[in-house]
Amino acid sequence: MAPGHGMDTLGMALTDDRAASQTVKALLSLRDLILAGELKSGDRISELSVVERLNVSRTPIRMALVRLEEEGLLELIPSGGYAVKAFTERDITDAIEIRGTLEGLAARLAAERGVAPSALVRLKDCLAEIDALIAQPIGSDDNFSSYVALNERFHALLHEAADSPVLARQLKRAVNLPFASPNAFVKVQAELPEAQAVMTVAQDHHRCVVRAIEAREGARAEALMREHARLAFRNLEFALRNKRTLGLVPGAALIRARAAAQAL
Amino acid sequence: MAPGHGMDTLGMALTDDRAASQTVKALLSLRDLILAGELKSGDRISELSVVERLNVSRTPIRMALVRLEEEGLLELIPSGGYAVKAFTERDITDAIEIRGTLEGLAARLAAERGVAPSALVRLKDCLAEIDALIAQPIGSDDNFSSYVALNERFHALLHEAADSPVLARQLKRAVNLPFASPNAFVKVQAELPEAQAVMTVAQDHHRCVVRAIEAREGARAEALMREHARLAFRNLEFALRNKRTLGLVPGAALIRARAAAQAL
DNA sequence: GCGGGGCGTCTTGTATACAGAATGTATCCA
DNA sequence: TGGATACATTCTGTATACAAGACGCCCCGC
Structure with a gap:
């Protein structure tokens, strides 16, 4: 997802972005620019400057700006235009x-309403793959x-398991915030002293939530997913305390030092 | 609302409240058209037809279409363009x-983190006003x-009480779906045989959630708001069974008869 | 009679031109 | 020297022109 595709910047963009429409190109490029911190928080985004940066006319850029505002990365300026949030x-x-709350809801709905056997199989397959992967100590970047990828897939399967387009939409939106994604802090997590332990616990959450769904235990499934999301809290805290690891968080450039803000 | 203004040509000064900008005019008008059912579910929305309907050029209309798609009222057609969902x-x-889940979260956060005394006062004032209103039997349209209005205000105050811009955004989005708003079914509710009782229960939820927040009882506050939202379920059921009352639901035209779909 | 291909129309996607508003600066006056 | 005003610049909001693509239709061939 965002971490995976993040590598292609403007210079290399000729291969990937060309195929899509200008609007999509503008959307992806702009998002990358914001997440990479090239457009800093509070910066007003001048459409013309984006025009010369991306070689796209104003129309698709404005489309992208509207979408990014809806997405939460930009905010409307009273006098007009947009600024980076x-x-x-x-x-x-x-x-x-x-x-966590919405994933909890998804898990509860899946448990209460039941899921198709095939969906359960896919979830269990995913579990097994993760098991196999974390059995060996984390080594290569590969x-x-x-x-x-597997973590991403597990969460996607869980979202599907609720079988609710409306909830899926809302979840997609919630996850769109760069640091809210299930994978937002995995890179930080790998740096933790207790990295292996956290991964073990996370996978236990995964396993238990599947069991709970299968057993139609809605409340348990919900509680598990909530707690699962909270694993990210300790990663966040660690990342904020250790400046070095902060760069591993996608969209870290958007984080405002809150000490200064509160001092005022 | 009343689409009685057919006369305004380009040169005329705009008299409506939607004179702010062409984009918001297009947005509001289009939303009204969709909710009123003048653009039916599944209809492809041709930009040109909207142009001649609203006397606005394509540019602001496209802006509005993007926003409405993000809002969930429209969906993208693979070949391009939008259709009513x-x-x-x-x-x-x-x-x-x-x-209900998100309002529950808001209530829980408010309870756990505490709210400003002034916010609590506003909530209680709102409670008192509703109390005074429902003490007398429901009579006039007034x-x-x-x-x-009061119900709307109470929910808005509750959303504020969480003091979380991110959650507020997500809530706003959730409530944007026409039939998900706290007020979506009040008109139907008034038609229920047990109308007075439901209103009494709803107000008790309101009162109890404020108490729970004040007492820092997060779990209780959350559970109450969830249950509170579920009051809408019985209203929905009633509305769907009695065709006459269906028209009282905003956006009823977007509801697809599911009996036919399942029979096939 | 039926299927496929070519063509015309309509639609969206994109670029650009134009106007009004906002902002920053420089100058003038007190 | 400070403040205020007028001006110039730059921006966004809006309209419109243009082009590529989709869809439907009709005709032709089999």
Whole structure:
């Protein structure tokens, strides 16, 4: 997802972005620019400057700006135009809590309403793959990106399990905030002293929530997913305390030092 | 609302409240058209037809279309353009459940983190006003719209009480679905045989949630708001069974008869 | 009679031109 | 020297022109 595709910047964009429409190109490029911190929090985004940066006319850029505003990365300026949003640590914890709540709802609905056997099989397959991966100690970057992909897939399967388009939409929106994604802090997590332990616990959450869904235990499934999301809290805290690891968080540039803000 | 203004040509000064900008005019008008059912579910929205309907150029209309798609009222057509979405009964119940869950989260956060005394005062004032209103039997339309306004205000105050911009955003989005708003079913509710009783219960939820927040009882506050949202379920059921009352639900035109779909 | 291909129309996606508003600066006056 | 005003610059909001693509229709061939 965002961490995976983040590599292609403007210079290399000729291959990936060309195929899509200008609007999509503008959307992806702009998002990358914001997440990479090239457009800093609070910066007003001048459409013309984006025009010369991306070689796209104003129309698709404006489309992208509207979408990014809806997405939460930009905010409307009273006098007109958009500015890059800034996020406090509180905002991030809230976003994580929201994701946990909605994933909890998804798990509960899946449990209460039941899921198709095939969906359960896919979930269990995913579990097994993660098990196999974390059985061996985390080593190569290859292993790591496999873990990211599998984790992503597990959460996607869970979202599907609720079988609710409306909830899926809301979840997608909640996860869209860069640091609210289930994979937002995995890179930080790998740096933790207790990295292996956290991964073990996370996978236990995964396993238990599948069991709870199968056993139609809605309340348990919900509680598990909430707690699961809260694993990100300790990663967030660690990342904020150790400046070195902060760069591993996608969209870290959007985080506003809150000490200064509160001092005023 | 009343589409009685057919006369205004380009040169005329705009008299409506939607004179702010062409974009918001297009947004509001389009939303009204969709909710009123003049653009039916599944209809592809041709930009040019909207141009001649609203006397606005394509640019602001496209802006509005993007926003309405993000809002959930429209969906992108693979080949390009937008179509009006259709909603099943399940979609509606899910939307209500999502609102309840997020309002529950808001209430819990307010309780756990504490709210400013002034916010508590405003909530209690609002409670008192609703109390005074429902003490007398529901009579005039005037009374009724007062109730709607007060109910709206109470929920808004509750959303504020969480003091979380991120959650507020997500809540706003959840409530944006026409039948997910706290006030979506009040008109139907008034038609229920047990109308007075439901209103009494609803107000008791309000009162108890404020007490729970004041007493820092997060779990209770959350549970109350969830249950509170579920009051809408019985209203929804009633509305769907009695065709006459269906028209009282905003956006009823977007609801797809699910019996036919399931019979096939 | 039926299927496929070519063509015309309509639609969206994109670029650009134009106007009004906001902002910053420089100058003038007190 | 400070403040205020007028001006110039730059921005966004809006309209419109243009082009590529989708869809439907009709005709032709089999």
